[in-house]
Amino acid sequence: MEEKIHIISLLVNNKPDVLARVSGTLGGRGYNIESLCVNVTANPEMSRIVLTTTGDKPTITKIKKQLDKLIDVYQVSDLTEVNSVQRELVLIRMKVTEENKSKITETIDTFKFRVIIMEPDYCILEVTGTPGKMENALAHLKPMGIEDIARTGTIALKRKE
Amino acid sequence: MKLTGSQIFVKTLREEKVDAIFGYPGGAVLDIYDEFHKSKVKHVLSRHEQGAVHAADGYARASGKVGVCVVTSGPGATNTVTGIATAYMDSIPIVIFTGQVPTPFIGTDAFQEADITGITRPCTKHNFLVRHVSDLARTIKEAFYIARSGRPGPVLVDLPKDVMQAATDYRPLPEVSSTAPTYGAALKRIPAVFDLISKAKNPIILSGGGIILGKASNELREFVQNVKIPITSTLVGLGAFPGTDPLWLGMLGMHGTYYANMAISNCDLMIAIGVRFDDRITSKIDTFAPDAKIIHIDIDPASIDKNVTADISIVSDCKPALQLINKLIRDNQFAIPQYDDWLKQIAQWKTDEPLTYCYSDKVIKSQFVIEKLYELSRGEAIITTEVGQNQMWAAQFYKFDHPNTFLSSGGLGTMGYGFPAAIGAQVAFPDKLVVDVAGDGSIQMNIQELATAIQYNLPVKIVLLNNGYLGMVRQWQELFYEKRYSQTDMSFSPDFVKLAEAYGALGLRATKPEEVESVLKQGLFTPKTVIMDFHVSREEGVYPMVKPGTPIAEMDLGREMIN
Numbered sequence: 001m002e003e004k005i006h007i008i009s010l011l012v013n014n015k016p017d018v019l020a021r022v023s024g025t026l027g028g029r030g031y032n033i034e035s036l037c038v039n040v041t042a043n044p045e046m047s048r049i050v051l052t053t054t055g056d057k058p059t060i061t062k063i064k065k066q067l068d069k070l071i072d073v074y075q076v077s078d079l080t081e082v083n084s085v086q087r088e089l090v091l092i093r094m095k096v097t098e099e100n101k102s103k104i105t106e107t108i109d110t111f112k113f114r115v116i117i118m119e120p121d122y123c124i125l126e127v128t129g130t131p132g133k134m135e136n137a138l139a140h141l142k143p144m145g146i147e148d149i150a151r152t153g154t155i156a157l158k159r160k161e
Numbered sequence: 162m163k164l165t166g167s168q169i170f171v172k173t174l175r176e177e178k179v180d181a182i183f184g185y186p187g188g189a190v191l192d193i194y195d196e197f198h199k200s201k202v203k204h205v206l207s208r209h210e211q212g213a214v215h216a217a218d219g220y221a222r223a224s225g226k227v228g229v230c231v232v233t234s235g236p237g238a239t240n241t242v243t244g245i246a247t248a249y250m251d252s253i254p255i256v257i258f259t260g261q262v263p264t265p266f267i268g269t270d271a272f273q274e275a276d277i278t279g280i281t282r283p284c285t286k287h288n289f290l291v292r293h294v295s296d297l298a299r300t301i302k303e304a305f306y307i308a309r310s311g312r313p314g315p316v317l318v319d320l321p322k323d324v325m326q327a328a329t330d331y332r333p334l335p336e337v338s339s340t341a342p343t344y345g346a347a348l349k350r351i352p353a354v355f356d357l358i359s360k361a362k363n364p365i366i367l368s369g370g371g372i373i374l375g376k377a378s379n380e381l382r383e384f385v386q387n388v389k390i391p392i393t394s395t396l397v398g399l400g401a402f403p404g405t406d407p408l409w410l411g412m413l414g415m416h417g418t419y420y421a422n423m424a425i426s427n428c429d430l431m432i433a434i435g436v437r438f439d440d441r442i443t444s445k446i447d448t449f450a451p452d453a454k455i456i457h458i459d460i461d462p463a464s465i466d467k468n469v470t471a472d473i474s475i476v477s478d479c480k481p482a483l484q485l486i487n488k489l490i491r492d493n494q495f496a497i498p499q500y501d502d503w504l505k506q507i508a509q510w511k512t513d514e515p516l517t518y519c520y521s522d523k524v525i526k527s528q529f530v531i532e533k534l535y536e537l538s539r540g541e542a543i544i545t546t547e548v549g550q551n552q553m554w555a556a557q558f559y560k561f562d563h564p565n566t567f568l569s570s571g572g573l574g575t576m577g578y579g580f581p582a583a584i585g586a587q588v589a590f591p592d593k594l595v596v597d598v599a600g601d602g603s604i605q606m607n608i609q610e611l612a613t614a615i616q617y618n619l620p621v622k623i624v625l626l627n628n629g630y631l632g633m634v635r636q637w638q639e640l641f642y643e644k645r646y647s648q649t650d651m652s653f654s655p656d657f658v659k660l661a662e663a664y665g666a667l668g669l670r671a672t673k674p675e676e677v678e679s680v681l682k683q684g685l686f687t688p689k690t691v692i693m694d695f696h697v698s699r700e701e702g703v704y705p706m707v708k709p710g711t712p713i714a715e716m717d718l719g720r721e722m723i724n
Contacts, residue, residue, distance in 0.1 A: 068463075
């Protein structure tokens with residue numbers, strides 16, 4: 001069966017060990033978490049965990065069922081299956097030189113990157129977008145000399161029906 | 162009313178109708194034990210924390226109630242891990258209370274500190290660290306609720322010392338309310354079950370531990386008698402259906418009967434109830450019941466389609482599902498076909514390859530000991546086992562007619578389980594005959610519990626099948642490692658008769674077949690703790706045997722041993 005990336009969204013209790021329970025459930029059964037985002041929801045007692053993992057459909061179903069058994073987990077949904085919006089955020093630090101300065105500025109304009117810091121010798125850019133846009137942006141900037149990046153996992157939210 | 166954490170603890174356990182606690186004191190639980198002393202709680206002092214958890218597990222399996230265990234922090238807590246994992250694998254409801262260092266010390270590598278909630282996260286159904294005394298009563302209630310509801314399992318509650326010393330206003334709490342599942346939607350699929358039953362020619366029922374945990378043994382019996390479909394069971398499910406019934410096929414799987422494994426391999430419909438399709442029953446999974454439609458009834462949705470894909474799955478407690486099925490049969494809603502040809506075929510398999518062994522008048526055969534044990538106890542004993550050959554022979558040759566009478570570590574396969582579990586079962590049923598079928602390897606893993614049995618006058622009987630080997634490991638070395646018996650020779654053992662006497666128990670020995678009956682008679686009917694040391698045939702193997710990774714229809718019947 002076809003393996004693909006699935007976005008699993010969980011509504012959980014906002015408690016110290018809940019993330020360990022979730023990651024342990026996956027890791028202990030040999031499933032890898034490829035990206036992970038956790039934050040508190042509008043209700044401060046609950047958190048949302050959005051993680052991505054790769055597998056065929058039966059595997060993802062098994063993962064969902066195991067997560068659903070955890071006492072601190074209220075809801076498990078596979079947002080890959082439904083109509084959802086997906087975003088990632090990446091911060092990129094680049095060396096700025098006489099040679100690459102104009103190219104960087106040009107790319108910033110084309111891709112509508114946000115400039116957080118622009119100093120004579122380096123800059124920090126912020127990009128948000130779909131995972132696909134991220135890859136594209138990074139591919140463009142790479143030849144200009146990326147020093148370091150910090151990238152979030154995918155977050156996703158279901159559209160209204 | 163102001164109460165301390167320890168007082169609330171004892172009060173809440175009373176509310177949960179806990180009538181026995183298995184445990185071991187220590188620094189972090191001094192306040193709890195002081196309260197035990199003041200309030201005269203019934204507490205059984207084990208000699209090792211692992212013994213306490215297995216005893217709570219045995220108490221739970223025998224009584225169907227939640228078992229309770231209390232131990233101290235650090236090493237006390239870590240010593241419970243094997244017992245907790247044992248209960249987790251077989252879905253046994255126990256609540257383990259561990260002491261913890263005072264909250265300000267947590268995370269400082271304090272004396273006898275262990276992150277026991279972290280350690281036991283993968284082998285508990287859930288666990289808690291109580292940080293405030295105001296959360297204590299509610300947490301304990303939740304722990305009991307979680308342990309016994311749904312698919313049961315062990316729940317650990319970690320109790321820091323200062324929390325147990327602190328005082329708070331105590332108000333009795335209402336019972337834990339939860340949106341209890343009604344299984345209504347799942348049960349709508351039951352008519353489809355009858356559709357498959359009516360079309361089947363070679364149907365079989367496979368029942369498991371879920372029947373016993375769900376207290377659905379009577380419902381299962383009614384169902385089987387109504388449809389007259391032959392039935393086999395997993396190890397943990399033994400006793401749910403009478404072992405003396407003509408429709409009973411014995412256990413299936415790696416050491417299952419020839420006819421149970423043949424029936425599974427040739428069936429066209431399998432009705433699996435309360436099972437999770439462990440590899441020890443399926444062996445090579447793609448040849449397991451290859452031509453069968455599969456109906457899977459289980460309380461845990463994660464068990465459905467995990468190892469075996471079901472044609473009809475019903476996520477439900479076994480009891481309401483079987484009750485509805487039985488009601489529909491009683492109301493004559495469905496015609497049940499006759500399976501004469503299939504039953505004839507099965508009878509033929511039973512005649513061709515009965516479960517047997519080669520009796521000897523020179524050396525004691527373990528199977529013979531179990532047969533005699535069955536006879537003399539009239540099949541009415543609670544049998545616990547250790548793990549290995551002793552466990553398989555007990556499962557094969559003792560016929561269990563009642564649920565909750567066969568207590569054995571199925572999933573985890575924990576050596577050292579049987580004796581402390583027998584202590585727990587004997588505490589639950591002081592007047593019943595409780596027998597631990599043991600091997601000379603396993604019994605030494607929790608032999609210290611002899612002191613516990615003697616201290617509380619628990620007349621547990623140990624039937625020791627002493628072959629001077631780690632018998633099952635030796636058997637694998639014989640079959641798959643060209644008889645290189647690496648580290649399995651256990652012939653250096655204590656004199657078990659003297660050992661029994663040293664603890665104040667009765668020790669008996671049989672070295673010849675003609676002594677077996679008299680030793681059993683004396684041992685079983687002496688009202689105290691007894692070790693019966695049977696010196697059995699050293700290199701006897703457990704048969705039939707399915708080689709790991711091969712189809713269960715391809716059994717080694719051990720003909721060389723039998724003839």
